[in-house]
Amino acid sequence: MASAVKDSRPGYGQLLRTPGAWTFLLPGFLARQPFAMLTIGITLLVQSTTGSYGSAGAVTAATGVSMALFAPQSGKLADRFGQRAVLLPGVLVHVAGVAALITLALAHAPLWALLAVAVPTGASTPQVGPMVRARWAARLGGSPLMPTAAAFESVTDEFTFVVGPVLATALCTGIHPAAGLIAEAVLTLAGGLLFASQRRTQPPVHRAQSGGRPQGSALSVPGVRVLIAAFLGIGTVFGGMQVSLTAFTQHIGHPGINGVLYGIFAAGNMLAGIACGAIAWKVGPRRRVLVGYGLLTLATTPLWAVTAVPLLAAVGLVVGLCIAPALISGYTLVESLVPAAARTEAFTWLTGAVALGQAAASSVAGQLTDRFGPSTGFLVPLAGTALALTVLLTLRGHLLPRAASAVTGGATHDTQDQAGAVAEDRERELASA
Template identity: 90%
Template structure:
């Protein structure tokens, strides 16, 4: 598939002309839209029936935690059995869970009942974004369009976070408190089934560990663990902003502008993502990630002190502009750190980390808003990004791609051994060729891009 793109500088136009891309892009966009509507829909519905942001944040957090815990398992199953086999039952369980949550909330059920339903609702949330990224990786092979694809997917994600919260807020405040979650369930059902029907673009199924081969695990790659810490902090920004903006606009008597303010924040994220995909970077991905994350921590600093709506929108825009470079660079690093047999799992670990950070931030922000002031919730994004940045700096050495992480669980292989030689692998798959070429190109450009020399090979 890489031969489909021959220009010297890959771009969005070339990416979208990739044969077969639109067969999964359009259904994927529809199916991932509910992801941005779920937590804000829960917050608005539960707060309207209980009058407490703390309770609303707790229910939303339960959904996010279960999503974060089960998403990697969903990705692992998709790598092993195929995306369709995981999506179909997941979509149905999720729709049933959302319907039960709406019913219980409107019936003023106790907190324990809401939490009991929130867990399967979050656990069954379709992981469409990681599945789309895995399809790009399988289709593009060794193409230089992979970084562009990572940027395009981040832009798509952020566009959903522009449309989703605005749509959910408008439905909840203008139609009925449950209307946002009803729309989320309908879109999940329609989009999920349509995406699952696109079987020809699915990445190949990897069953090595079920046939006695080495077990492939994304979490055993040290770089993935470092990225999880980074994405937890990004999730803290999303969750803290959602709950805090809701509390702030309710406090000033203008709940209708909540979606607008969050849309500005997500819009900045989307614009920065578009720019990141169009830039021919000369700085290595590790350095870009650290710089972008440092700017994100700095941008979240003044949020708690802002009391003016226009100024809050401006600061939120800056925060959004700083998120996209960190997200895109993190997803780009996954392509070079993780083998094809665990790539969907790796993407779901990062998506799950965002959901977990979002859940924890929603809970903390809700508690702070209830006990102190609506603006106190904005301290959560700051704390989350600073903590995650500290961990990321400590683990930055693991973000250098190394060939050993591409075969996880095979401790008897060493660099330079015959098993690592492409010439000795007549059955080399397109995914293996992509990994070999990508690591070779990283080696060649490491001095110029600021990534540094490849580190000695270790197998964890």
């Protein structure tokens, strides 16, 4: 497959003509839609039943933390046993968890009970996005279409974050506070089962390496650990924006525009993602990650001082435009840093880092909002991106592509096939550093 596309001009048209792509893209789109509805649905439901943004942020944080901790294990199991074997039980547990959370919230159960149910709900959240990315990597190998695939997935993710929050907010505010989570559970069940049924396009199973050695973890790659820290910063933007926009719109008496404002923010990310995938980059992904985080830090700086809705929408759009380059470049680096046997796990580590950052930001922003007002919650995205940028600048040397034998315990066919491409990428990065 890789050899068939290496000589083709990278672009969305060529990418979507990849044999078998649509068989997992369409089910994958449906199955990942609930991911964008979960945290905003929890926030709106718990705030409505408790009257506290702090409690809502705490439950959202518990969901996100458990998701972040268990997602990499889910990815590792998917690499070892196959995506279907992990996805099917996960979908069922998640739907049961959401149902229990709704029941307890409407019954005005104590906070500890909501937190207890939030843990399995978050832990079982289907990791469809990383699974789709792993399918792209398996089909494209080291082809020039991989950055385009990373951009396409970022656009798809952000399109769900345009539609999801708007849909969840409309259901929660227009029908019932629990309607958003009910829709999330239904879509998870239908989309997850449909995606799991696409067995032909799932990556090969890697049960053990030659000689019976168990495969290592993607976390053993230094570059993956650096990217995890960076993606935590992106998570603080998502979490801080969700809670702060909800509090801001409630404060001004127009809660219905919360989903619209967050949708504008996500639309900026989606538009930037489209542009990133259409550009034939001459600058390596490592440099793009650093520039992207620098711009993102600058863009989040004025959020806390904005009080007018149109201006807040404009600043949110700019923040969204700055997220995509950093996300896409980070996911692109995984293909050269990590061998195929651990890529699903690597992608889930990054997705989990975003969820963990989002959870921490939701909790902190909720506490700041309760104590000091809605605008203070916007300081969380600024602090998170600034810390992430500092880590990237300090440890940027770990993001240079190198052989991935540290994960597998020795050279593999995957790393041997990509050795030439890795060497070229390394030379280009060194030249541009």
